[in-house]
Amino acid sequence: DIGAGFAQDRLSPKMFNRMGLVLQIIGFASLCLVLRLWMLRRFEQLRAVMPIALALINVPIGLYWNVVLSCFAVRFGGPTHSATLSGMMDFVSFICVIPVQFVFGSLVTQMMWTTVLTLTTCFFFSAIVCINLHYHLESTLSPLPTVPKP
Helix, strand or coil, rough: CCHHHHHHHCCCHHHHHHHHHHHHHHHHHHHHHHHHHCCCCCCCHHHHHHHHHHEEEHHHHHHHHHHHHHHHHHHHHHHHHHHHCCCCCCHHHHHHHHHHHHHHHHHHHHHHHHHHHHHHHHHHHHHHHHHHHHHHHHHHCCCCCCCCCC
């Protein structure tokens, strides 16, 4: 999040978009590698690449999630309600994670790895689609106001 915020503030919108697209492609490629190794039943190789692949899959989500949502909160909630809106979005996202973790835990306990990978893929693609739609909408709006330098 710190790196994403710094990139959003320091890079031009065009460069930030390019960087985000590259990271999305890397995340997509990592997910495809995991799915490919799973389908080929190469579990030793899958075990070896999984920590790196999971990190690369999560990078584009982390790049956009908090930074873009914060910008949305400021635009939608304004200076008076943006903190409340950010808090509510965090609360809702954490509340939604709890039942999903129980579902995933149950699926892992039952050794239903294909379902786990299918759900993970669906979540990843849904997040990427939502991120790109929101980022496109954000790029059509006027820039957020800034605090004047003294």
